[in-house]
Amino acid sequence: MESIYLIGFMGSGKTSIAEMLQQKLNCKLQDTDKMIEDQYEMVIPRIFEEKGGERVFREYETAV
Template sequence: MKAIYLIGFMGSGKSSVLRLVAEKMAIPGLDTDQQIEQTTRQTIPEIFKSQGETVFREKETDTLMKMPKTDAVVATGGGIVESEVNRSWLKENVFVVYLHTSLAEIERRLGKDESRPLWKKHDKTALYERRMEKYRQTADSLIKTDGKSPEQVAEEIYQLIRKENTDMLGI
């Protein structure tokens, strides 16, 4: 089975949903941001502060290229779609689920979260709008998360994957 990759804006629930989907499907669950932190022995905010966003994005692409293409669920960082190389790799190699969350819901979830470098640094609306089309272009499927628990979103993904695999097998 193709690996399932979760994309979406920061605060859309990718990491929370990842664990639930992986458990439900009994396959490994991985997070690109956690992989970067393990490899570099630095947190994402530390990388942004000491080396800048460009270096972080290079590490993100390098990490993505090493992630599994089958039998896994992977949560990506919110900015993974900023790179055309990343978008192409995702489209060509894995099944991509876009967790769509409204900006109002994200603001409610994140509040004044200081651990997200781009949340406190940029014009949130401009960043959100710039990424929306990239998420849509990259995704094989879109799931709206507003007003839903991580468990509800995970169940939707599980049902979606079951249907996709059934359709592919012609059952």
């Protein structure tokens, strides 16, 4: 199966759609927000508040 990438603004429903597609297509789901939270042991809002805002979050996002 080819990969499907969902892009969009925060809060636009990417994760909800991805979870529905995962069930419907029986495929693997990779959520970059979840990967960031796991790797840096911090939830996204805390990264924004304590680590330097969007700039740092985007660096983390690029790293994963």
